[in-house]
Structures are given as C-alpha cells and as structure tokens.
C-alpha cells in the first residue's frame with residue numbers, strides 16, 4: 001500500500017481522534033463517565049485512562065506531532081513538568097512567563113528544591129549562555145503578556161548541547177501557528193483552557209512529547225499526582241478543537257486589523273503584537289487610570305482575565321499584585337475574538353476617544 005498523504009492541519013483538527021467509520025458508530029466520541037472498568041483490560045481505573053481523554057489526546061497529539069497527555073489544568077501540567085527537575089538542578093525560564101509558572105518555580109526555589117535563572121527570552125545570546133548548566137530550559141513564546149518571541153530552534157540546540165530538556169509553553173501560538181517539537185523542543189505544554197477549547201467554559205491542560213520514554217514518565221506522574229482531566233472538560237476541549245483553525249484564522253485577521261487602527265489612536269502609546277495570533281497588548285498614553293477606565297467603558301469587550309475564547313476580552317494585567325513589575329501599569333492585554341472586526345473597533349474607539357478629550 002502506498003503511504004497515505006499527510007493531512008493538513010485543518011483536516012487533522014476536524015478528523016483526528018474520531019471513532020472508526022463503522023455502521024452505527026457515533027461520529028463523535030461519547031462522554032464516558034467511569035471511575036473503574038471491568039478488570040484485565042487496558043484501562044482498569046479512572047485515574048489511569050478514559051476513552052474521552054484519549055480522543056482529545058489523539059487530536060492534539062496529531063496537531064503537535066507527538067503523544068499527548070491531558071491534565072486537569074494548564075497549571076497541573078506545569079507543576080508535573082517542574083517536579084521532574086532533579087534536586088538542586090537549574091531551570092531557565094523567561095522573566096515574563098505566565099504568572100502561575102513563575103510562582104511555582106519561585107516556590108520550588110524558596111524551598112531549596114532547585115535553582116533558577118530568569119531570562120529575557122528575546123535576548124537569544126543571554127538565553128543560550130544560561131543554558132550551559134541548566135537541567136531544564138523553559139520557553140514561552142509569545143510570552144504572556146509581554147508578547148516577546150523566542151528563537152526556539154537556536155535555544156533548543158544550545159539546551160540539548162548542555163544536556164538540558166526543553167519545554168515550550170505553546171498556549172498563545174497554538175499548534176497551527178507554531179510547532180515546537182519540529183523546532184527541537186522535547187515537550188510542548190498547553191493551557192487548553194485558552195485557544196484549544198476556545199469557548200471560555202472549560203479548564204484543561206496538556207503535555208505533548210515525541211519521546212516514548214518521557215511520555216511514560218509523564219503518564220505515571222499524572223496517575224500518581226491525580227492531576228487528571230475531567231471527562232466533560234476533555235470532551236468540550238475536543239469539541240472546541242474541531243474549529244480551532246477557523247477561530248484562530250478569524251481572531252488573527254481581526255487582531256491584525258485592530259493593531260493597524262490602534263497604532264493611529266492618540267490614546268494608545270504603544271501597541272505590542274508579535275505579527276501572528278489573536279493576542280495584542282496596548283499601553284495607554286494616559287497611564288494606569290486610563291487603562292482602568294477603558295476596561296469599564298466598552299459594551300462588547302468584556303473585562304476578564306484568561307484569553308483565547310470566541311468572545312473578545314481584555315484586562316489591565318498589573319491589577320494583579322503577582323504580575324511582573326517590568327510589565328507597564330497601563331498595559332492592557334487584549335484577547336481578540338471572532339466577532340465582526342468593525343463592531344469590535346467601534347466599541348473600542350468609542351471608549352478610547354473618551355480618554356483623550
């Protein structure tokens with residue numbers, strides 16, 4: 001038999017993780033609510049496996065090019081991953097990583113479990129230098145909320161030369177815009193809560209690796225720590241994943257249009273956008289108060305944390321005490337949704353105009 005042609009990402013998003021095409025089989029995997037299974041099979045107990053998780057894992061694994069494990073949340077995946085680092089070993093992490101990841105890392109360091117070096121992930125030379133004595137190099141790209149972009153390929157090569165593992169948090173880019181395993185990463189991490197599930201209604205995390213041994217280690221850690229996904233959440237995330245390409249394409253197109261228009265607005269001092277994806281950050285010219293006013297004056301844009309849903313949301317990040325002091329007080333992170341871009345702009349500009357008069 002000749003090889004099947006390799007399917008393109010949009011087709012994979014729609015078709016991967018489906019039941020076989022056999023009479024009377026459902027097209028979609030059912031929600032299997034089970035804490036235990038009849039003994040002597042492959043599943044045995046609900047903390048080890050679930051057919052609904054597997055369907056989601058097959059789909060995301062196919063998109064990332066590895067084997068996927070779903071976790072209860074992105075933070076569960078972060079915690080399991082960082083816990084693998086040996087006693088006293090060094091972890092390199094971008095200084096503007098997701099707050100939760102930085103907090104877990106700082107906690108482990110404060111308890112003497114490991115050492116850390118925080119880096120400016122856009123300063124490739126500095127990151128490469130930091131890799132030299134590292135056990136784990138953590139990359140987030142683009143970063144949350146600074147939207148810095150890392151040179152994953154160069155950093156991964158340097159990390160491997162030093163014998164370090166490389167994890168890439170791919171939450172912002174999604175596998176449609178960036179495939180870290182192809183760029184040399186050992187593990188891809190997702191908060192599937194965001195773009196993958198995409199409807200602001202479920203929490204889920206994932207780790208993907210092409211290394212079978214590492215996959216087994218992570219599977220054991222998930223079973224032992226009980227950081228297992230909810231069945232309904234896995235099903236909702238898989239439902240969301242079916243339209244990932246449509247949502248990302250539309251959100252990105254909307255973001256690009258808004259970025260052009262925002263750059264010309266006098267109330268906006270700075271627009272940060274990596275050139276792809278649906279997340280934009282703006283810095284208000286009139287400072288913190290203007291940012292707080294903006295998020296209260298819109299009708300469509302919802303003031304909310306989190307991101308990657310079909311609905312547009314935004315947030316002044318420094319309202320969180322835990323946010324890095326190197327993030328400007330007046331920075332508003334915008335998660336662009338899939339609404340009509342002119343409605344999104346009208347709503348924004350109405351609020352922005354009140355800040356300049």
Ligand SMILES: *Cc1c(COP(=O)(O)O)cnc(C)c1O
Nearest residue numbers: 073074075098144171191193204
């Ligand atoms: C939200 C987020 C996480 C944490 O995921 P949860 O699903 O909220 O636990 C990790 N990394 C990034 C980049 C995120 O945006």
